[in-house]
Amino acid sequence: MIKHVHVVGAGLAGLSAAVRLTQAGIAVTVHEATRQAGGRCRSYDDAATGMHIDNGTHLLLSGNRSAVDYLKAIGVTPDFAPANFRFVDGATGESWILRLGNGSLPTWIFDAASRVPKTSLLDYLKLLPLLLGRADRPLREVLDRESELYRRLIDPLMVAALNIDTPSGSSLLASQVARETLLRGGEACRPLVFERGLSTAFVEPALKALRERGAEIRFEHEVESVTTSDRALTALRFRDGETVLGPEDAVVLAVPAYAAAALVPTLKAPDQFRAIINIHYDLAPPDGSPFMTGVLGRTVEWIFAFRHRISTTISHADRLLTLPRQELAETAWREITDILGMNAPIPKWQLVRERRATFAATPAQNARRNETKTRWANLAVAGDWTDTGLPATIEGAIRSGQRAAELLSNR
Ligand SMILES: Cc1cc2nc3c(=O)[nH]c(=O)nc-3n(C[C@H](O)[C@H](O)[C@H](O)COP(=O)(O)OP(=O)(O)OC[C@H]3O[C@@H](n4cnc5c(N)ncnc54)[C@H](O)[C@@H]3O)c2cc1C
Secondary structure (H helix, E strand, C coil): CCCEEEEECCCHHHHHHHHHHHHCCCEEEEECCCCCCCCCCCEEECCCCCCEEECCCCCEECCCHHHHHHHHHCCCCCCECCCEEEEEECCCCCEEEEECCCCCCCHHHHCCCCCCCCCCHHHHHCCHHHHHCCCCCEHHHCCCCCCHHHHHHHHHHHHHHHCCCHHHCEHHHHHHHHHHCHHHCHHHCCEECCCCCHHHHHHHHHHHHHHHCCCEEECCCCCCEEEECCCCEEEEEECCEEEECCCCEEEEECCCHHHHHHHCCCCCCCCCEEEEEEEEECCCCCCCCCCEEEEECCCCCEEEECCCCEEEEECCCHHHCCCCHHHHHHHHHHHHHHHHCCCCCCCCEEEEEEEEEEECCCHHHHCCCCCCECCCCCEEECCCCCCCCCCCCHHHHHHHHHHHHHHHHCC
16 A cells, blocks of 8 residues: 655646645655746746746636646635636737626527627537547648638637647647537636736645645755666655655656656657747736737737736747747737737836747647556656646646546555
8 A cells, every 4th residue: 555655746737646645644755856836837026027927827717627626625715707708809900708608508609699700600510520529630620720710719719728730739639628618618617817826826825735734845856867677666866865665655757748758768758849938017907908818810819917917928939939039028018008908118028938838739749648557556647748638738737646646545
């Protein structure tokens, strides 16, 4: 029986595994390579601007049940906004609000006033092959890319959810996202607002809960290599020494795909990644600005109006990585002021480029994901890149950690 688990990596996958394990009464030690927890989902005080920002503005929906369970387990009550999403067409200036209501079925597609403008019920029914298909195909083969529904809703949603150019995206990942959110009506699509930053919701309360349950959390404690025998993982090696694993010890490896593949080369792992760029501006938005605005046909894709700052997210952003930071920040600011109807010079800003934000959500990369269990009974893997059926998201990361914890607690 497993009595002690070493969780390697304190991103959301590692934290959720640790929370579940301590709930099951199992002793936990978390080893994190850096000085802080949260991994790709973290907040920090930005010295250059004085802003408290997230590395990337993250969107979570009420239908993300594993994430909601995790928040409850660490004592956080999620605060969800109504499922109303404002969109602006950057080419024509036309804007509309997609109102998904608050029911548990997508009844909004039957109501012309709630639907995306210039779309008919038939356009939505044409998505059925995507939802019912069992083979993983590039979305270009399953979606009608000429339709207004594609241009005005499916494309922006898929770029955001899969972080890939939609035509190359995996049909299975896209349909799973739709099944867990859009198909479950407005009730499952209410966005969670992180006004005080991601770490306040996902990270600090988890660390507190873990410490209260006796878990040990070691920062700057990178696992540099592992030792295996035929039957088990036998030791973890750190710069300051080695931890030998006994028969009652196990490991959850919850590091990014490239780190997992370097430590345990026999694991399956995606090897292509996509960037996300976020720009944060130190200026309060105009009164009455919607919390989120989806933007079509411009450089910025989503504008977030926080109480004291404005942030924008650009997904699938590899094409912009070589652009000078100042130029990109200025272009985005021009677009934001235009869309939010502001007349203001560019304020202090910070631009965060996450080059390996997510694995590339193509069918080929989706086929390279390892399941939770490994050939060693005392090693489980977790992380947004493991085979959760979801793209690389908070929900996938948290679910993967919970699965790894359940696997080991039942051993
Ligand atoms: C800019 C950006 C925007 C995003 N937007 C969204 C969004 O809107 N909605 C959404 O749902 N998701 C979003 N995501 C994705 C989401 O952040 C990730 O899917 C999730 O945070 C991944 O968590 P993880 O625990 O799997 O991995 P990570 O967060 O990468 O955590 C892995 C941890 O392991 C540590 N580590 C690595 N190697 C070692 C080692 N050898 N020893 C010890 N520790 C090690 C790392 O330091 C890190 O802390 C976004 C990601 C980014 C970068």
